[in-house]
Amino acid sequence: MGEIHAAQVGTRSGLLYFSIPERDLRILYFQNLTALSDFAEQTGTSLSGIVGGMLPEIGLSLPTSDLQPLAAGKEVVISDATVAFRTGNTKSRDQAQDYLDLLAEVYLNIQRPQTRYLHWPEILEKGLKDLIENPGCWSMVGGSSYLNAYVSDYQTPPEIMVQLAVLLPLVDYSKWSGKSMEVMDTIKEGLPAFYSKKLKTLLRWHPDAEDQLQGEEEQKMPLVMDSWYLHHPLLNLSRLALDGDKTAEKLFLDSLGFAIKVAHKFKYQWPVFYKMDTLEIIKAETKPGEGGEQDVAGLYAHVMLQAYELTGEKKYLKEAETAAKKLGNVGYKIMYQANNTAFAAGALLRLFKLTGNELYLSLSYRALASIFENVQLWDCNYGYGKNIPTFFALFPLSDAPYTAAYEEQEVFCALHDFLNHAEGMEILQSVRLLCSEFIRYLVHRAPYYYPPMLPREMISDEVKTGEVDPNLWIALEDLHDGIEKSGAVGQEVYGAGNAFGILPRHFIRITGKPFLIFSDCPISGLRKSEHSVIFHLQGDQRLSYRLRITPLDSSPEKQDLKFSIQSPLVKLLQAVDRKQDLEAFILGNETVRISWEQ
Template sequence: MKGLSPWALTALGQFKSSKTLYSKNYGAISFTIFSTADSLWASVSDKETDPVYFRLCYVPAGLTDELIINEKEEKISFRINSAIGIFDVNVSFEAEKLGFLKYSCSFKPMDNVFFPFWPRDILTINQADYPVKPMGEIHVSQVGTRSGLLYFTLPERNLRVLYFQNLTSLSPYCEQTGTSLKEVVGGILPELGLALPATTNKPLKAGENIILSDAIVAFKIVETTKSDLATDYLDMLAEVYIHIPKPATHYKHWPGILEKGLTDLIENPGCWSMVGGNSYLNAYVSDYDTPPEIMVQLAVLLPLVDYSEWSGKSLKVMGTIKKGLPAFYSTKLKTLVRWHPAAADKLKGEEEQKLPMVMDSWYLHHPLLNLSRLAIKGDKEAEKLFLDSLGFAIKVAHQFKYEWPVFYKMDTLEIIKAETKPGEGGEQDVAGLYAHVMLQAYELTNDGKYLKEAEKAAKKLKKIGYKVMYQANNTAFGAGALLRLYKITGNKLYLNLSYRCLASIFQNVQLWDCNYGFGKHIPTFFALFPLSDAPYTAAYEEQEVFCALHDYLEHAQNVDILPAVKLLCCEFIRYLVERAPYYYPPFLPDEMISDEVKTGEVNRNLWIALEDIHDGTEQSGAVGQEVYGAGNAFGILPRHFIRFEEESFLIFIDCPVSGIRKSKNSVIFHAQGDPRILCRLRITTGEGVKMPKNLKFELSSASAELKPASDRKEDFEAFIKGGEKVKISWSRS
């Protein structure tokens, strides 16, 4: 339905008598700054079409004629003295790979002041009597506390726009006013953008400078019929990412974290239940009311296998978990079931899926994927369980025509819940997860029927668009499967579909640091949400996406993938290594952790991850302490610490690396990532191990040198460029 707010209508009326302050052409794009009675605006167009308008600054008391303007190297700044305080505005425009508009506005109040309302800062029209058809379409807007961005197209103008509000800069506003940055970026075409959260209880303080807006806008002129939405989104997001300020990372000593987590996982009775003479991992600490789940056992076992292979250590707990797996196989259905059959009578149906024969679609395939990984490593029992269950998985795929519902009954295949929300389909990313399982079967057996199944499922994703994601980890597994299908078949459709999966993931992240409320205690930059509408980030899904993106980059070694994909994958991984420790309660202040817990209990001294980290205005850990998220450390060490059989030190790199070549006294590797971003390299030791004093290290790098680390006196550290080939040598004096 057409309609505008009074503030938009007022702005359109004022456009007719506006005053131009600055104007310049950048190639095909025209850029103008002008003032109206109560606002400072910028307009951007391709000269031949109507502009898009950006409100650089809103002044409720009205602008005066005494605007103080400074121009330096194509950066324009304004100071506005108003009745309520001083506004400072900085604006710049550049045309590199894309057109970029940057603008920020800060405010120093004359007195304590409340903002009960704030108008949005984008208008895509210049007259009130606008036609409906050319309005365009919003493809992404902020959900919850995800990135403060909008991705929209204006087809009549052949224009795609990615608007990014750096919410890190707005955190002090929320800290002062007790507000949240949930869903502050949004709106409906033609009126959208940032609307500051209303202040009703706490005012902005007199005399303190506070940022009200910090935006970067990327523009791309396209032939909309030929340019892929997902590819353009990834390209534009990567370029915006390079332009935004990013928080510094800090070294976390993962060997020590792992030892604590392994001890608690093995020894704490709250992590285990006994059924039929076997020990099984609980899903949540002290959750004895829910039967053991097959997914939980394998979600912990696989990272333990990774760690065991990397460290050379044999872990008895792995045998305990493996021993209990066959009990989940149903000879009647000829498949693994979700719940342990001997304890299924505990299920009371308090949730839709908590009934013995009800299957959540992705839960069927996730354990099969993990079993296939064990099978490919040579585990014969895992291979038998995997192959014996494939027939049922294929039967289900055929029944639902490769479009899986949310819940169904395993014995009858009756659909219990068809869609996540009305009109949004079922678990759409299961097609990619199923394709991954089938490719694993193809690799294991070389039977072409499994490859055909993978292709049939993958092609179903074509009609979905790029909002593929139901659950982030499964979408990431699907992206990897599609990349592998492209490598096997040469069909570029599958590569493009893998980009759609990744675009779906990267619209579900938080590219800002929540530095208000409880958020002050933890890093949140580049956090990932488990579901498209989840109100919190979650340890388990983040860890599995981390591993899946590592796998994606490994399979992409000889593929000419989008540079944006490599950049975004590497940066998510780099920041996950920084953030993941803050899922462990000992890293958090007590007041941040909820006293009310949905499932089981939270032991604040236990090195088992909380499931949920919330916005800074809310406590975390309310869902529970998830045992199946225990794989974090066991996945990070093998991928980010290089170990040597004959040496006591480790080499840590926070970005993904490839091409590791070890020799007696040196190692060579290639740091992935973007040359414009520095990666942390450190020489350290395992927990409780001393660095030999007679060791001397030499770093061969074009961009960095080793220096003693400031936080661990025996360590050495350097910052290398992404994409760089590095050699580290050592000798004994």
């Protein structure tokens, strides 16, 4: 009769995406769970997994409670559904592209929460201070300092991924601000120690501290590699190499041979865990019948494209294409881990631009569809969820029970890169809309990963790894459903790149000027001059985005400047929340010119 392609998992969007071939229909059924939050609050229940079923019996099944009945005589919403559909030649159209288009249509027709401005320069300074000064963020091995994965986690050896996951956003911030930071040199100093001359590759764990591993988890064993962990550091090293860092370039190029050997061994279909010295598979599949880490093929393609850009050697481009084509066998469910899937989407778009092969563009859309199937398009306004915005939150894994700071931040950066690579191209309008809206809401939501932004009662008393300091501006790994406390996994140091990734992408700095220009929309085509700045808003023309001019707190003097914005329908007005700021709202896909004079 029909086939269900996607349904609500946990507290993700309350949706069902399904096809009815004999009617030539694809349908997206969407419940606005924000509207049901009062029902959940009154009954003490969760809105997790309430949209689903099996055809033909599908839809909403409200949670039940024997202990907390609904209040008598009080109206409460028990359903707020939107249905979008496609008909006509559905067999010839891509399922993922229809999903993206239908989701964008629904998105434009539901009530979306307002965002608010948070002063990221101040948040960044607090986070930078705590990252550098708090001893719980650091360990010493072989005379060098290394970042811990979690605050006060001294049992786990330093990991190469953790060092680079923090270093790259610091590099972004350093280039944007013009500031050199000693902490960057500290991290860089320790990187060569991870290289194994015997295996000719970077190791996951610091080799001088591997004896600390206790094997409490499958991957916490010497020489055991989680497939994506091999490639993620290489991707970050390639970025440093392309920026002129010779040490990073040598580590990157010297490790490529091993990465290619592993790809050939596993025929471009990576398991979950394997031994680095023997390439013996430790864990083949995420779940029985679901294969290994499917999106690693796209992450590997990204690494190979970086190698091609760095060296000009076509063998790397050939490797990228071979891996990308393997994704064509995966189908609709590409995602293993959200950040790597986002990197894959960007790599596939770049391959399309290089080769003109439409397959890569189609696969890029599939990767994005699997990401946007894994978001929470509603605000959890019940229980602890009342304290934080959750609209458009992203889950790190397809079955993860919580959203996570590190993966969200990396997807945020990857989607910025995707939109930049797509500049001037004709891509799906739905893709531009969904990417820019995820970015906008992440800028709004991300501060609430920091414990000082949360009430103490919603932070878990029990912590799996290390310790949680509620006064520390280091992000919690995990934010949960409103009925559960957050921070139970730990306070992730490798998520510290959050602010350093946001500030350079959303605040425009003009050297020598005592102000910053903020946009919550991703921008492109930035041009600066002595008295003006011009840029293009990459968002959707049917939605408006926030622009703000805010004084530099560190400026020794506040010049008396008059600002104007080149738009007949838009005016810069005094912001309500910060009287020293000016603010305006402008439709997406517009070119903006802001000028100033004494």
